[in-house]
Amino acid sequence: MRRLITALVAVSLAGCASQQKPASSEPQGTAAPQSPNPATPADAEAFRATPPQPGKPPELVLPTFQKATLDNGLTVLVSTRRELPLVFAGVTFAAGSAQDPVGKKGLADLTYRMLLEGAGTRDTVALDNAFSDLGVSAFQEVSPDGAQVGVRVLTRNVDAALALLADVTLRPTFAPKAFERRKKQQLADLVRRLGQPSALGQIVFLSSVFGNTHPYGHTSAGMPDTVQALSLEDIQGFYKKHVGPAAAALVLTGDISLDEAVAFAKQHFGAWKAPATPPAAPPAPSTPARQMVYVVPKPGLDQTVMMLGRPAIAAGNPDEYSLELATTVFGGFFGSRLNMNLREAKGYSYGAGASTDARLGVGPLTAYTSVRADVTGPALNETMGELNGLKSKPITEKELAAAREGLIRAFPGAFESVEGLGSSASQLYRKRRPLDEFNRTVEGLRTATAADVQRAAEKYLDPATLQIILVGDPLLIQEQVSPLNLGKLMPVEPDTQPGSASARP
Secondary structure, three states: HHHHHHOOOHHHHHHHHHHHOOOOOOOOOOOOOOOOOOOOOOOOHHHHHHHOOOOOOOOOOOOEEEEEEEEOOEEEEEEEOOOEEEEEEEEEEOOOOOHOOOOOOOHHHHHHHHOOEEEEOOOOHHHHHHHHHOOOOOOEEOOEEEEEEEEEEEEEHHHHHHHHHHHHHHOOOOOHHHHHHHHHHHOOOOHHOOOOHHHHHHHHHHHHOOOOOOOOOOOOOOOHHHHHHOOHHHHHHHHHHHOOHHHHEEEEEEEHHHHHHHHHHHHHOOOOOOOOOOOOOOOOOOOOOOEEEEEOOOOOOOEEEEEEEEEEEOOOOOOOOHHHHHHHHHHHHHOOOHHHHHHHHHOOOEEEEEEEEEOOOOOOOEEEEEEHHHHHHHHHHHHHHHHHHHHOOOOOOOHHHOOOOOOOHHHHHHHHHHHHHHHHHHHHHHHHHHHHHHHHHHHHEEEEEEHHHHHHHHOOOOHHEEEEEEOOOOOHHHHHHHHOOEEEEEOOOOOOOOOOOOOOO
């Protein structure tokens, strides 16, 4: 063994020696000639002056939607995609929280939640287990313009899933014990949510922008006092008035054709009869000049939630695409004017944004951020400066091109799953838009001129028409915001507990 180790060491040393640079044959003291190096250090960095050019973007392919109507008035919406054996199956309703009666905020939300609390011959647990046996969990969601209940299932389970959805839609049990339990859960969730400053800001924002009695003037979840007062009879009454085949759509997207969808619809929903009809669009609210700054007092809060907004436009308004572009330039993406100011230049916030929500009726335009409490006044002043700057410093072609490209390239993200396709189809139904609406939107974004966008910016982002809501330390807000002369500071304290009336601005 010792001989073997000695031999290996010898071979290793020989190899190292062979790899050494041979001695120079030049006389000692004479430098070997150097090969020329044409690239200086400066030349080696020259490539940085020309960034790599992006490749050609993929072609934008938008989904195709198809429609049929059953004899009982039920709409059937389909978008076929065969890549995977998956189907989204859902029932969309035309009535949403905008149909909450005065004094009964949260009624639509609680009614649609009750659909999954027992249906047909199954109670809550049995219904949940029946969905679980198919490998799915049913969901429901409520918006001002409608609601939806649905599942994503394997193609082979579509029939069974639709049988359950038919029970949920046509034969909810509305059991008293299930109602009391669901209402308690709703109240607990609501009270917990209202502990968040942003949720309080949203409540005051909607009431100040639309007014307390307007259909869009409250959140879908309602308030603790209104939910506490809801009865099982209220739930049954809302269902009877607003749920029926002429006020609903069966949405099927994914691995399914229109003919297959219509056959399923006739099988499971064809005998459905109810007198409900789609509600009318809410009336357009007024847009008065701002007179007050609404303050939700939260002493000691480290950040101030800041929201500004106004009623803007309804879906289908000719200004929809121009306003979308203008709002994007102002606050709709990371490089927007508002975010680059408050976050990047000043360091007041982690981020700031703005958006429009074109609904069946006139929806809101909103600008929002949370800033360090100690810079509440300066941040609000900068925001107003950016709004005024839309007129004094018109939107540039570069800004418009970036907004246009960002909005159009984001479209495929809404359709990448069968659920996304289902949600898109549901939006078409709720807003009563044509089946080629997404093609129209892309074309509208592409063809909106700089003059159109500038006009929309000056019309809808006029700072004098934007209501201001601040959630934060009242003494600090008084000290920093009062000198800005933006309106009288008006304290508003929404009641976050059941049993007593909520404060109103």
